[in-house]
Amino acid sequence: MKNFLRYIVVTLFFTIVILEIVVRFFALSSHTLPNSIVNGDNLHKPYADDVYLRGGLAEIKGHYVINPQGFNSLKDYSKLPENKIKIAIIGDSYIEGLQVDVEKSIGRIIEEQMKDTVEVHEYGKSDANIVDYGLIYQKYVKGKYDYVFLWVTNKDLTQKVPGFMGRKDKIIKTNFARKIYQKAHFVRYLNMNHGIQSKVIDIVNKRFSPSSKNEYNISNEENFLKKINHDAISSLDESVVILYESEKLNPLFMSYFSFKEVEIIHKRLPKDFGFDLHWNLNGRINIAESIKKYINDNKK
């Protein structure tokens, strides 16, 4: 048994060394996206400019540029052009769009498709929820834009605590373990490219936390109205247009609240990566086209 355990330990050690070399040599792991407190909110570090990588062979590869406001965008949101239609899109990682080049974000595609007659600002951040959306709307968006689109899914609606707005406590402190994490490319590769941490959290949530099981169970009307965060929704107003996919948003939401709506129809097959409609260029084009059609049909 001793020999066998020794064999396993040596094999694992050797594997780690080779994996570290392979990951470094082929640049398969991205640096951690640095975060920073901007205007009291936990956002990305302004002016960060790097490549975001995910997948075993880094199949997902996106260039990101963080603007002065802490969002992934080529635009500085403090400058709003006078002669263009101003559009804001609020949402989570879907809108943040780290999975494709920032030059091909939803906003840039809309601008390109509408021949630069519009200016689009994307307020997207992963882990955002309805509380963040309400706070973003009040703090950054209200009264400044001609059109405001909000990407919503069922799981966003049930949250009671913001994911990043006002969350100074969530800033990652640099300690010894963090430094090792930053230095060891293979650890970052396993965690970020393969999502090990989130998979483990998923398992724990699914198996051992009964509350998280019920969180998404809002298919019936009674549950739905009980579970969703009405306070956060009330901080939005009727100028907000809800952007949704029918399989990800309970139809009761649209019938209960009087928001205008745009349903995203995925006309194109995923092009860049197969497993998720959102994490690819065609997914973005589908959203951009849905928004463009809405603006053309509802010109102010």
Added chain:
Amino acid sequence: MLFNSIEFIFFLPLVYTLYWFVTNKNLKNQNLLIVIASYIFYGWWDWRFLSLIIFSTVSDYSVGYLLSKTDTKTKRKFLLWVSLLTNLGILGFFKYYNFFLDSLYELMPIFKTTLGFNTIEIILPVGISFYTFQTLSYTIDVYKQKMKPTKDFIAFAAFVSFFPQLVAGPIERASHLLPQILKKRTFNYEQSIQGVRLILWGLIKKIVIADSLALSVNEIFLNFSLYSPLVLIIGAVFFSFQIYCDFSGYSDIARGLSKLLGIELMVNFDFPYFSRSIGEFWRKWHISLSTWFRDYIYIPIGGSRDTTSKSIRNIFIIFLVSGFWHGANWTFIVWGGIHALLFIPSFITKTNRKHTDELPKTKYIVPSFRDFILILRTFLIVAVTWIFFRASSVEHAFDFIKHMIDWNLDMNFLVYNPYDNQPLFKEYIYLLGFIIIEYLIVSKVINLFSKNVRKGIIIDSFMIIIIILNSPVSSNLSFIYFQF
């Protein structure tokens, strides 16, 4: 729980530690651990279906026990029927109820009548066909007095639910697995090293080959009318390797895990795609199922001992039942029927036992030209029959084949994956590499179980890295054979 999941990465070391360091002094405790671990492993999908395994365990243990208490022929026969009806009744209800009802509905207009029943929504318990056949082998062997029934209920429960092979085989015989469970296991270094290597090789087959081919195969079979004949041929070939790597990968992992626990499972695949005839293919593909049908159906109904016409009937029965075992769909029955038609000519000409020698027959590593042609011919025939296996309906399969032979020289799709528009280089390289490695193993140039420690460490590390680099970000893909 899937072998290729995060859960299993935690589950296995925990079970292994408890198995060899905590319960190793007492066989009963070790077997009890196998039962508990197996129930957790199975219950991870849906704990409700554990009741079926427990029911099957209790009923077959009881039947075995009662068979040992009686010598009366009629009583013994009655007990056997109780076991058969219980096991096959559960299997029939969960797997075939809706199929029979749907088929009856389609027949009703012919008789100008209607049915008073409706189909119901039934969830098919994972691996039900596998463990049902495994427990049946116990009752039948005890009935035929080929083995003595066990009095150790825990050991019997461990035999029925043994987690490495519970949901997708190999379908073990009680006479092979049960004695190993009843005997104290001692740790064996070489067996454990072999186990690790088999697990890694199985994961490579599953994750690197089967899963990377799955994306293209799914798209090609779904939207076959959009693609050129060349793409459809690629689709059929890809599926042939997908199903082989998926299923034999599972069997390898199962055998490897068992070796880690000091238990040997039977070899389920013996490099079937290097077969030179259909007869040879069936001696090498899903061996545990083929031999199960041979021993418990084919031979009892007469096998090849009777007249030629009766033997042909028996062959048809065995292939059709084999097809039906895979699923409640006419596609599987047609698939079985086609294989029967392909096998019968060699049976009539008594050439079905040909090609029992090993490859390569030449003094070089490569096979002789004649063998190469025979291998290619057999593979292409098998690949075409897989279309029926993969298609959603018999019409779908025929339409697919019709498009496939509607030949034109549209070569554009050859280099692009029709699913994501990316060049197909990766899939081709992996597939080619895999075929070469498999062939080198068959021709004994490579020994997967090299005893050289340094070589072993390098091979295992290399395999782990290949698996990590090729694991998809998305949720784990299930094994195809779970549905059967």
